[in-house]
Amino acid sequence: MNKFALIGAAGYIAPRHMRAIKEVQGELVAAFDPADSVGAMDSYFPDASFFTEFERFDRHIDVLSRSGNGVDYMCVCSPNYLHDAHSRFGLRSGADVICEKPLVLNPWNLDGLQEMEQHTGRTLYTILQLRLHPAIMALKQRIDAAPIDKIFEVDLTYITSRGAWYYVSWKGNEAKSGGIATNIGVHFYDMLSFVFGELQCNNVHVREPSHAAGYLEFKRARVRWFLSVDRNDLPTQTPDGQTTYRSITVDGDEVEFSGGFTDLHTRSYQDILNGGGFGIDQVRPSIELVSSIRSKALEPQKGDMHSFVIERN
Incomplete structure (x- = not known):
């Protein structure tokens, strides 16, 4: 039975990791969070x-390791800006990290993490x-399966309503969350590069705390994207x-993919345990892209504009 520890046990996403550990027949032996609202663990x-x-969590993990009962996997569910440090901690503790x-x-933090992988094995x-x-x-x-010269036209829209609390929390702080494109969009950008190939063009049309939009060109697609946490952006036909x-x-x-999300963390864990999993090299393109979206100058006149942006204007 694989032994797991978890950092960020009180967070929104932590129960999905707990469920995944349970469903792959693992054992969660230790968890940490500065907040104590962790009743989901029950x-x-x-x-x-x-x-x-x-500090007490660190000592406990160290005692387990020195007694020959160290954890096999350290799961990191802490706020975005702490992922780097907590992943390093897991690697130094002799565990693989999820x-x-x-x-x-x-993206430059990825180089340091790769060095840490090499150092720790x-x-x-x-x-x-x-x-x-x-x-x-x-x-x-x-x-x-399509002809190699076929270029696809893609529109990506993701609106997930958040209340006033969002802007007070770490998620509303760009220095801690990376901003909206990073916080709610990074897995969509990864999906786009996974499906359509290497990124070739990136124009950012809108970048505000509540929503962002732009135009991307991949090897096989032209993509207009719009992300928002503002419920006022929901289409009028939304139930x-x-x-x-x-x-x-x-x-x-x-592309109908509204369902099928409930067990994806379990699938991810099982894939890792089966010798698969996605590492630093796979994630690098999406991290480079969201970093660029966060920092580059707005170019509202370059590239096709998403229909939601046109309506707003």
Whole structure:
């Protein structure tokens, strides 16, 4: 039975990791979070040791390691800006690391993590769950089977409503979250490069705290994208009570992938345990892209504009 430890046990995404550990027949032996609202642990691993002080967690992991009972995997679910440091901690502790997206905020941090992998002999994995979604896997097969010179027209829209709390939390702080494109969009950009190949052009049309938009060209696609956490951006036809709108069209055809998300973390864990998993080299293109979106000058007149941006103007 593989032994796991988890950093960020009180976060939104942590229960998905707990469930994944349970479903791959692993054991969560220790968890850490400065907040103590971790009642979700009772549904999965009520006997796991829990710490609200990192120093005590660090000591516990060290004691386990020196007694020959060290953890096999360190799961990182902490705020985005801490992923780098917590992944390093896991590697130094002699564990392989499974880190939530985004792996890091800046591409230069990836080089240091690769050096740490080489120094420790351990491996760092990241969650790129859309690569394992059946609809996305089918889309990639469709694109790969198309004539090599075929360029696809893609529109990506993702609106996930957030309240006033969002801007007060670390997620609303660009220095900590990386901004909206990084925080809610990085796995979509990874999916686009996974399906359509190498990035060739990046124009940013809008970049505000609540929404962002732009135009991308990949080897096999021209992409207009729009991301938002503002419920006012929801289409008028959105059913009452629905707070999220997710759409990808390829040459005008909707790619239906609204379902199938509930077990993607379990699939990710199983893939890692089976010798697969996604590492630093796979995640690098999406980290480079979101870093560029965050920093480059706006070019609202370059590239095709997303229809939501046109409507706003």
